[in-house]
Amino acid sequence: MASNLPHERKAAITAALAGGWVADAASLGVHWLYNSDRIAEVGGQTPEFLPPRADYYTKGFGYFAHExxxxxxVSHYGAATRVLTDSLLANKGILDVRDYQRRFRAFFGPGGQWRGFIDNPTRITLENFNTIEREAVEQAQSAMPARLTEKQKRVLVQKVMPYTRRLSGDQLAQPVRDAISLTYQQKEVQEAGVYLAETIDRHLVLESGADDMQLPAVSKLPPLIASYCGNQNLLEVTEAAVRVTNNKDDAVAWAKCAALxxxxxxxxxxxxxxxxxxxxEAPDRKSLEHARADxxxxxxxxxxTFGRTxxxxxxxxxxxxxxxxxxxxxxxxxxxIHCGGDSCGRAWIIGPAMAAIHGVGGESGIPLSWLAQVTDAATIYRDIESLLSA
Structure with a gap:
C-alpha cells in the first residue's frame, strides 16, 4: 500500500514513524506520574530519557508500571505498535485483521514475548479471544457427525486448535488432515476434523476488543496510517484495526480523528x-477547539484543564x-512529559505529527541523539523503511 505514496513524502513519513518510537521511549521514565511539580523536580527542563525508577513516585500521585x-x-504502547507493524509487514502493508489478532494474542498472551505492564483493553481483549474461541468450538462441536464418539470429538478439538490459532481459510485443511492422520486413519474422522477446524474458523469474530475508550485505541495507528496514507478506505481500515482491541464507538470516533x-x-x-x-471526526469538537485557542x-x-489520564x-x-x-x-x-499522566500514550500521536512536520535534526526536528537512544533502534528503523517500501 505504502508504495503508492509520492516519493517526496516517504522521508517525512519515515521520520514520523520513528518519531513515535522516540517520543514513547523519551517519556517512559516518568510515565503515569501525575504531579507535574514532581516531574520538574526529578527531570528539570530536560525530562526525557530518565531511567524508570520507583522513587520518583514517592511524592505526588502516580503509578510506577515499568519495573x-x-x-x-518503550512502553506497552510501543510493544503493541510493533505487533501491528509486524502484521502489516507480513501482509505487504495490508491490514489482515485475523493475522493481527493472532499476533496480538501470541505476543501478549501466555507464553508470549511481552514482559511488562498489561493495560485494561489488552487484558480484556485477551480474555475475549478465549471467550470467542470457546464459543466457536461449542458451535462447531454441535454440528459434528453424531457417529463420532465423545473421545474422538475431544481429540479432534485438541488436534485442530493449534492450527485454528495460526491459520485460516484454505490454509487449514491439509495440515489439520495430516495432524489427525497421526492418530486416526479413517477418512471420515479426518474430514470431520477438517470440518471442525473450518467451522471454528468461520465463527472467530473480528471485533474482539474491550468496551474501552483509552489511548490504546489510537496509539498503534501510525504504521497503519502510513500504509494507507491517502487511501479512500483509511477510516474503514482504522475502525477495523481499532475494534480488535477497543470495541467501542467513541474509541473508534477518536481514532478516526487521530487518523485524519x-x-x-x-x-x-x-x-x-x-x-x-x-x-x-471528533466526538467532542468543542474541547479540541478550546485546546487550540490557547x-x-x-x-x-x-x-x-482537560485531564492527564x-x-x-x-x-x-x-x-x-x-x-x-x-x-x-x-x-x-x-x-x-511535563504535563504528566499518560505521556507515553499521547506520545504516539504527538511524536509522529511533529516529526512529519519538522523531520530529523536541525533546531526543530528529532534530535539525532534521541534517535540513537531507543532500544533496538536499528531493527525498528529498518522495519519502518521496509513498511514504507511494502
Missing part, C-alpha cells in the same frame, strides 16, 4: 488544515494543544 525497564525502552490528523500531515498538508480536518504552549496547564476525551485535547503551540519536536515531547 525492569531501562533507558531507551496524521494522514493529512503525512501527505504534507499544513498543521492548521490537518487539525481542522481531524476535528470533524495563546501559548502550556502542557501543564492543558493537563490541568488515559481516556481519549482527556488525552486528545492535550495532544491538540501541544501540537497547536509547540515550535518543534523536542519542545512538544518535553511539554507532553
Amino acid at each position: 525492569g525497564k531501562a533507558v531507551g525502552d 490528523l496524521l494522514d493529512r500531515l503525512f501527505r504534507g498538508e499544513r498543521l492548521s488544515e490537518a487539525l481542522e480536518a481531524a476535528i470533524t 495563546s501559548e504552549l502550556d502542557g501543564v496547564g492543558a493537563g490541568d 488515559c481516556y481519549l476525551h482527556e488525552a486528545m485535547p492535550v495532544i491538540f494543544h501541544i501540537l497547536s503551540h509547540a515550535r518543534g519536536y523536542q519542545e512538544a515531547v518535553r511539554a507532553n
Whole structure:
C-alpha cells in the first residue's frame, strides 16, 4: 500500500514513524506520574530519557508500571505498535485483521514475548479471544457427525486448535488432515476434523476488543496510517484495526480523528488544515477547539484543564494543544512529559505529527541523539523503511 505514496513524502513519513518510537521511549521514565511539580523536580527542563525508577513516585500521585525497564525502552504502547507493524509487514502493508489478532494474542498472551505492564483493553481483549474461541468450538462441536464418539470429538478439538490459532481459510485443511492422520486413519474422522477446524474458523469474530475508550485505541495507528496514507478506505481500515482491541464507538470516533490528523500531515498538508480536518471526526469538537485557542504552549496547564489520564476525551485535547503551540519536536515531547499522566500514550500521536512536520535534526526536528537512544533502534528503523517500501 505504502508504495503508492509520492516519493517526496516517504522521508517525512519515515521520520514520523520513528518519531513515535522516540517520543514513547523519551517519556517512559516518568510515565503515569501525575504531579507535574514532581516531574520538574526529578527531570528539570530536560525530562526525557530518565531511567524508570520507583522513587520518583514517592511524592505526588502516580503509578510506577515499568519495573525492569531501562533507558531507551518503550512502553506497552510501543510493544503493541510493533505487533501491528509486524502484521502489516507480513501482509505487504495490508491490514489482515485475523493475522493481527493472532499476533496480538501470541505476543501478549501466555507464553508470549511481552514482559511488562498489561493495560485494561489488552487484558480484556485477551480474555475475549478465549471467550470467542470457546464459543466457536461449542458451535462447531454441535454440528459434528453424531457417529463420532465423545473421545474422538475431544481429540479432534485438541488436534485442530493449534492450527485454528495460526491459520485460516484454505490454509487449514491439509495440515489439520495430516495432524489427525497421526492418530486416526479413517477418512471420515479426518474430514470431520477438517470440518471442525473450518467451522471454528468461520465463527472467530473480528471485533474482539474491550468496551474501552483509552489511548490504546489510537496509539498503534501510525504504521497503519502510513500504509494507507491517502487511501479512500483509511477510516474503514482504522475502525477495523481499532475494534480488535477497543470495541467501542467513541474509541473508534477518536481514532478516526487521530487518523485524519496524521494522514493529512503525512501527505504534507499544513498543521492548521490537518487539525481542522481531524476535528470533524471528533466526538467532542468543542474541547479540541478550546485546546487550540490557547495563546501559548502550556502542557501543564492543558493537563490541568482537560485531564492527564488515559481516556481519549482527556488525552486528545492535550495532544491538540501541544501540537497547536509547540515550535518543534523536542519542545512538544518535553511539554507532553511535563504535563504528566499518560505521556507515553499521547506520545504516539504527538511524536509522529511533529516529526512529519519538522523531520530529523536541525533546531526543530528529532534530535539525532534521541534517535540513537531507543532500544533496538536499528531493527525498528529498518522495519519502518521496509513498511514504507511494502
